[in-house]
Amino acid sequence: MRTKIETNNVHLHYGDFHALKGINMQIPERTVTALIGPSGCGKSSYLRLFNRMNDLIDGVRIDGKILIDNTDIYAIPQSEVDRLRRKVGMVFQKPNPFPKTIFENVAYGLRVNGLKDKKLIEGQVEKALRQAALWEEVKDKLKKSAFELSGGQQQRLCIARAMAIEPSILLMDEPASALDPISTGKIEELIYELKSNFTIIIVTHNMQQASRVSDYTGFFLLGELIEFDETKKIFRNPEKQQTENYITGRFG
Amino acid sequence: MGRLVERSAEGLIKACGFASALIVLLIVFFLFKEGISFLNSSPVEDHYALFVHSGNPVTQLDEGQIKDLFDKKITNWNQLTNYEYPVVLLTAGDLERLFTPEQLGKNLEYLNACVAHYIDTVPGTLAYFSERQLGLSPAIRIVPVPNISLWKFLSGRQWFPTAQPAAIMGTLPLILGTLLVSLLAILIALPLGLAAAIYLAEIADPRMRNILKPVIELLSGIPSVVYGFFGLVVIVPFIQNLFGLPVGETALAGSFLLAIMALPTIITVSEDAIRTCPIAVKEASLALGASHWQTIFRVILPYASSGITAAAILGIGRAVGETMAVLMVTGNAALMPTSLTQPVRTIPATIAAELGEASFGGLHFKALFALGCLLFLITLVTNLLVERTTSKSRKS
Numbered sequence: 102m103r104t105k106i107e108t109n110n111v112h113l114h115y116g117d118f119h120a121l122k123g124i125n126m127q128i129p130e131r132t133v134t135a136l137i138g139p140s141g142c143g144k145s146s147y148l149r150l151f152n153r154m155n156d157l158i159d160g161v162r163i164d165g166k167i168l169i170d171n172t173d174i175y176a177i178p179q180s181e182v183d184r185l186r187r188k189v190g191m192v193f194q195k196p197n198p199f200p201k202t203i204f205e206n207v208a209y210g211l212r213v214n215g216l217k218d219k220k221l222i223e224g225q226v227e228k229a230l231r232q233a234a235l236w237e238e239v240k241d242k243l244k245k246s247a248f249e250l251s252g253g254q255q256q257r258l259c260i261a262r263a264m265a266i267e268p269s270i271l272l273m274d275e276p277a278s279a280l281d282p283i284s285t286g287k288i289e290e291l292i293y294e295l296k297s298n299f300t301i302i303i304v305t306h307n308m309q310q311a312s313r314v315s316d317y318t319g320f321f322l323l324g325e326l327i328e329f330d331e332t333k334k335i336f337r338n339p340e341k342q343q344t345e346n347y348i349t350g351r352f353g
Numbered sequence: 354m355g356r357l358v359e360r361s362a363e364g365l366i367k368a369c370g371f372a373s374a375l376i377v378l379l380i381v382f383f384l385f386k387e388g389i390s391f392l393n394s395s396p397v398e399d400h401y402a403l404f405v406h407s408g409n410p411v412t413q414l415d416e417g418q419i420k421d422l423f424d425k426k427i428t429n430w431n432q433l434t435n436y437e438y439p440v441v442l443l444t445a446g447d448l449e450r451l452f453t454p455e456q457l458g459k460n461l462e463y464l465n466a467c468v469a470h471y472i473d474t475v476p477g478t479l480a481y482f483s484e485r486q487l488g489l490s491p492a493i494r495i496v497p498v499p500n501i502s503l504w505k506f507l508s509g510r511q512w513f514p515t516a517q518p519a520a521i522m523g524t525l526p527l528i529l530g531t532l533l534v535s536l537l538a539i540l541i542a543l544p545l546g547l548a549a550a551i552y553l554a555e556i557a558d559p560r561m562r563n564i565l566k567p568v569i570e571l572l573s574g575i576p577s578v579v580y581g582f583f584g585l586v587v588i589v590p591f592i593q594n595l596f597g598l599p600v601g602e603t604a605l606a607g608s609f610l611l612a613i614m615a616l617p618t619i620i621t622v623s624e625d626a627i628r629t630c631p632i633a634v635k636e637a638s639l640a641l642g643a644s645h646w647q648t649i650f651r652v653i654l655p656y657a658s659s660g661i662t663a664a665a666i667l668g669i670g671r672a673v674g675e676t677m678a679v680l681m682v683t684g685n686a687a688l689m690p691t692s693l694t695q696p697v698r699t700i701p702a703t704i705a706a707e708l709g710e711a712s713f714g715g716l717h718f719k720a721l722f723a724l725g726c727l728l729f730l731i732t733l734v735t736n737l738l739v740e741r742t743t744s745k746s747r748k749s
Contacts, residue, residue, distance in 0.1 A: 152640055159559070187642035197633040200656050210641035213651065259637070266641060 102129035105270065105300040106151060111165035113146055113324075115158065120146045122324045123165070128317065133292060133301045135311035135332065138321035138347070144304045147321070148272050151302070152189040153182055169270070187214060190263035190299075191272040195279045196255035198247035198262075203239050206247045206258055210266040225265050233261035234291055253284025260291065264299075271295065273303040277310065289314050308348055312336045320344045381729070388726035391719035393500045396519040398716070403496045403518065404480040404487060406472050410434050413497045416519035417511065422479055423518065430477055438477030443468070444518075445482065461486060469493055481518045506723065512687040512698075514707065514717045522720050524727065526689045530697035531731065533690050534604050534683065535672035538611035542668055545612070546619030547661065553620070554627040555649055566624070573617035581681035584610035589682055596694050602684030604697040610678050615668040622667055626660020627653055662743040666736050673732050676701035700728045 106128040113121035121143045128134050136144040149155045150167055153174065167174050174185055187210075198206050207226040216222055226243075230236040235257045239250070247258055256276060263271060273292070277285040292301060292314045305311050311318055312332060319329040320343075328335060328344045339345045396416045397403070403419070405411060411434045414422070421427045422440055430436040448457065452467050464486055472478045473492040480487070484495075498519055509523015549569075553562050588609050593601030630653045638648040654661070684696025685706065704721050711717035 154636060154640065157636070157639070183642045183644055186640055189640075191637075191640040193633055193637060195633060197631065197637045199634060199637070199652050209638070209643075209651070213638075213641060213643035213647045262637070262641065 102132070104128065105130040105169065106302075107166075107168040107171075108150070109166040109168075111147075111150065111163070111167060113143070113150070113155065113164075114162040116160040120324050124326045126319060126326060126329055128300065128302065130300050131296060131298070132316040133296050133303060133314055134317040134319065135315035136302065136304045136319050136321060137306070137308065137311050138327075140306075142321040143324040144319075144321045145274055148274055148302060148304050151270065151272055152186045152191055154191070156182070187266050188268050189270045189272060190266065190268035192256070192260050192263050192274065192276045194275045196252055196259050198250075198255050198258055201247060202244050203247050203250070203258060204243040207262050207265045210262060214266060226261075229261040229265035230258075232264050232291075232295065233257045234287060235261055251284075253280050253287065256280060256284065256288065257291070260288070264295075269300060271299045271301045273301065275304050275306060278306065285310070308336075308350075320347060322347070384722060384729065385726050387719060388723035391501070391716070391723045392503055392506065394716060394719070395498055395500055396522070396716070397498050398518070400484050401481065401518060402484050402487075403498065404468075404472065404478075404482060404493045405496050406476045406478060407492055407494045408476060409436055409438075409494075409496075411436065411496055413499055414519075415499055416516070416521045419498070419519040420511075420513065420516050420521055423481075436477075441475050441478045443471065443478050443480040465490065506720075507727075510689055512703070514711070514720055520716055520720070524700075524724060526687050527698055527700050527703055527724065528727065528731070529690050530604065530683070530687075531673060531699040531701075531728070533693075534607040534679065534697060534699055535611060535669060535675075537604070537608035537693070538615060538672040539665070539669050541608060541612035542615040542619055542672075543665055546616050546664065546668070547623055549616070549620045550624040550627055550664075551649060551654075554624045555645070555653065566621075569617050569620050573621065577614065577675060577677040578681075580610060580614050581678035584678060584682040592694070598694055600684060600696065602682055602696055603694045604683060604690055605693040607679045607683035607697070607699070608693075610682050611672045611675055614675060614678060615671045618671055619664045619668045622664035623657065623661045626657035626664065629660065630656040658743055662739060666739055669735050669739065670732055673728065673735070674701055676705045680705055700724050700731075704728075 104127045106126070108124050108126050111121055111124045112119070124147060136148060138144050146155065150163065151169065151174070155161050155163065163175060169185075169189070177185065199209060201209070204226055207229050208222050211222050211225055216225075227236060227240075230239060235254060238254060239258075242249070247255065250258060256279070260271075260276070277288045280288065289310060292303065295301060296316075303311075303315065315332045317329065318332045318335040320327045320335065320339075320341075322343055328339060328341050330340075335344060336348060339348065345351075403414060409430065411430065414433075418427065418433065423442060425440075425442075427433065427440060429439050443451075448464070448467075451471065456467055457463055468480060468482065468487055469490040469492045472480060479496075480493070487493075501522060506522060506524055507528070508525055509521065510525050511521045511523045512526060513521040553565060553569075557565065584606060588606050589601035591601070592598065592603060592606050592609075634652060634656060635648055638652045639645075643651065679699050680702040683699065683702065685698045685702060686696040687698045687703070688695070690697045704724055707717065708721055711721055
């Protein structure tokens with residue numbers, strides 16, 4: 102399998118705080134990778150490196166190499182960052198729809214990228230909503246405010262919004278942590294289906310979720326990547342004692 | 354014991370809430386009670402009346418005609434009715450000139466006879482006397498003066514509240530002056546204020562923001578007289594020179610000054626509104642490849658729209674209600690505004706300037722209260738309009 106994302110000896114500092122300590126990882130194309138670890142271990146910070154979301158935080162310093170499709174994404178000029186983010190979609194921890202209609206939420210990414218053809222936008226919006234398994238629920242109320250949807254629907258709307266611009270990578274930062282078990286189940290099913298088209302990286306606190314949806318798992322602890330391997334191996338036969346302790350719930 | 358304290362605190366808070374709501378309502382009630390009582394009263398002072406020869410066919414005189422008669426713009430009755438006599442004015446001031454003290458008698462006891470005789474011999478006389486001093490006799494009659502109507506009050510083009518014998522109270526020039534000055538002010542202030550708010554909230558680096566924000570907040574605390582002084586010394590001469598005007602005290606000067614005064618409020622309130630946009634929503638936009646500017650205009654501003662509406666309403670409220678500074682720089686001529694480089698007079702400036710000279714409870718005093726009601730209604734209507742247009746645009 103082709104390597105989609107590669108990080109070489111990545112360090113991240115927030116001011117004096119050393120948040121990531123020399124992370125090396127190779128993520129193959131069209132797979133789901135789960136990042137697990139206790140709160141504050143750096144997994145979300147790591148995830149946000151791939152679409153340069155950490156740039157927004159004051160006093161952040163990044164060393165090392167992060168390659169997507171063999172391009173160092175921190176070597177590109179600032180003007181290319183928007184283009185990078187079109188390629189790397191992101192779903193956040195809490196549903197964060199825009200104060201717009203359901204339709205406009207999904208169309209937003211297309212519009213800001215300069216698409217004006219009405220038919221084309223409509224087609225893309227429907228496709229994205231279908232991919233996010235939300236179309237049947239919202240097709241009659243596309244003109245309604247996105248805030249009228251339930252939390253689970255809002256989160257799937259956010260997934261549709263991210264997919265509408267057809268990224269090749271989808272970053273998910275605890276996408277189900279604010280949802281009830283039924284909505285969580287739907288999102289997990291979705292992740293499973295999406296992996297044939299996208300390279301997905303998901304941060305989660307939920308061990309079962311990680312083992313259910315992912316092909317690869319990386320375990321973070323205090324800013325270090327303790328272990329990165331196939332999910333089966335991590336959950337059945339981890340190499341490191343710390344990994345086993347965390348997975349079996351002995352700490353964390 | 355603890356429960357008792359809680360209960361009494363609860364009661365106290367409830368009482369305070371009721372009391373303040375009641376006070377607000379009472380103020381509005383009081384304002385309208387005083388203001389409305391002004392309508393349907395006579396423009397002529399109480400107990401005074403206008404007298405003419407009983408052969409004079411004139412049916413009634415309104416306050417405009419009375420002013421023209423006493424200003425000698427109407428010199429012959431044929432300009433008003435078919436009565437071919439020149440107008441001769443007779444007021445208490447003329448008595449000494451026309452009659453000897455003996456003729457008038459002690460305590461003016463023969464005044465009635467003297468005036469009646471005078472009117473009888475001079476058929477064109479228009480006399481203005483107290484009804485107590487001048488009883489009716491066959492030779493003279495009272496000309497009725499119509500009461501002040503709401504329509505006349507709103508559409509009259511002349512404002513002479515102290516004119517004698519009949520006050521002229523048309524508020525159209527004042528209403529238009531107020532609207533002109535404040536709308537122009539808000540048109541200047543809103544884009545500038547919004548731009549400044551966006552700059553402060555989204556673009557300025559934190560150090561710059563920490564300096565600018567307190568300074569701007571400080572500006573909103575400057576008393577309006579000080580702003581007025583600034584306007585008088587800086588803006589008025591500037592406009593005078595710029596347009597080559599004889600006087601710089603114009604509607605434009607007022608608008609500029611009001612815009613400057615409304616800026617701090619607009620900036621602070623809309624900046625706060627812009628900052629309420631959650632970081633998560635901003636990040637979602639950026640994560641979709643939107644640029645910073647696209648994020649500001651397509652996500653952050655719509656998110657902040659209700660706060661920006663509040664800023665606009667507060668700004669308009671400040672502009673419409675501002676008194677002192679406007680009084681100082683607009684020239685205060687109660688004329689129909691025809692251009693921006695002309696003096697105008699606003700409603701609040703009128704109230705402030707004239708309340709001191711209006712006798713308490715008199716017609717002029719009540720007219721000023723009615724002006725206050727009008728001002729209240731203008732701000733109410735503009736607020737409702739702003740609210741409605743923004744809620745409409747938010748829905749679509």
